[in-house]
Amino acid sequence: MDLDLALVRAFTTTAGTLHFGRAAEELKTSQQALSKRIARLEELLAVRLFVREGGVRLTEAGERFLPAAHEALAAGGRAVAAVSGAGPAVRIDTWGHLYAPMRTVAQAAQALGPVRLEPGPGRDWPSVAQALLHGGTDLGFGRVHPLPGGRDAGLTQRLVRLEPVDAVVGPDHPLAGADALRPADLREYTLWCPAELTRLDFLRRFADAFGIARRQDGPNLGLDHLVQHLRGDAGCFTLFPADAPLPDHAGLRAVPLVEPVPLYAWSLAWRESARHPLLDTLLRGFTETGRAHRWLDYAPRRDWLPDTDHAKLAEGY
CATH class of the missing domain: 1.10.10.10 (Winged helix-like DNA-binding domain superfamily/Winged helix DNA-binding domain)
Structure with a gap:
């Protein structure tokens, strides 16, 4: 037929x-x-x-x-x-949009030469995992974590970046003037989660690990909504990757976290049984860029990662 x-x-x-x-x-x-x-x-x-x-x-x-x-x-x-001589395109779905995942993809793309990327938005990791399994996309990029019921069976992942995380507070927050904070310093305040907490694996694990009992979540209505919430509630804070852009006019304060430094793990994911012909080229581009920018630097005595991310370290470079 x-x-x-x-x-x-x-x-x-x-x-x-x-x-x-x-x-x-x-x-x-x-x-x-x-x-x-x-x-x-x-x-x-x-x-x-x-x-x-x-x-x-x-x-x-x-x-x-x-x-x-x-x-x-x-x-x-x-x-x-x-x-046509145009070369094949690679469909890549990203998620975690408030954290600007395309920053990392764009840096790696500079080392990829003629590879054509077709980025698309994914709602979250479970939806991108489904798209990968069904052939709806070639590659996923974001924070990967285990899915219940083996819904990620058949998928392969590669850790490509560990990004330090800052605490972000409004201008009237009691800790806004600090030069640095320990995660334990945040226990008396409310963690604002810019989506349903069930979908935010990293924030949930951070709060559990460091005893952040007060948690508030809501729908993801974009960066402006996040900014307005933090500016309007002096008892709230959220976490943001250190290199992710915040609006210059927002008046927010991004305070580095230390002792330990929380790290946000960015990974690539794909279906091994349907490897794109350019996958190895893509992985090489991310590896070269990661080495140049020290993306996978990790010191156990200095840094903190959720337990589910530790196993990925050995699969990095």
């Missing part, structure tokens, strides 16, 4: 939205035309790919077909790139 990639693309787009109307808009076609493409693909494969009663969801056959469908589209893209 010769698969029509237009039909395959109709399937993957619909599988990504689980909504025929939104998928049709994304493909710039009518919902009727999209439904006909899906029906034609189901006819060729002799299976149902979607359940359409009570909403749209994938059948078991559709779940099995989705990773291979993404790989077929990626292979088609590489074939076109080979003819």
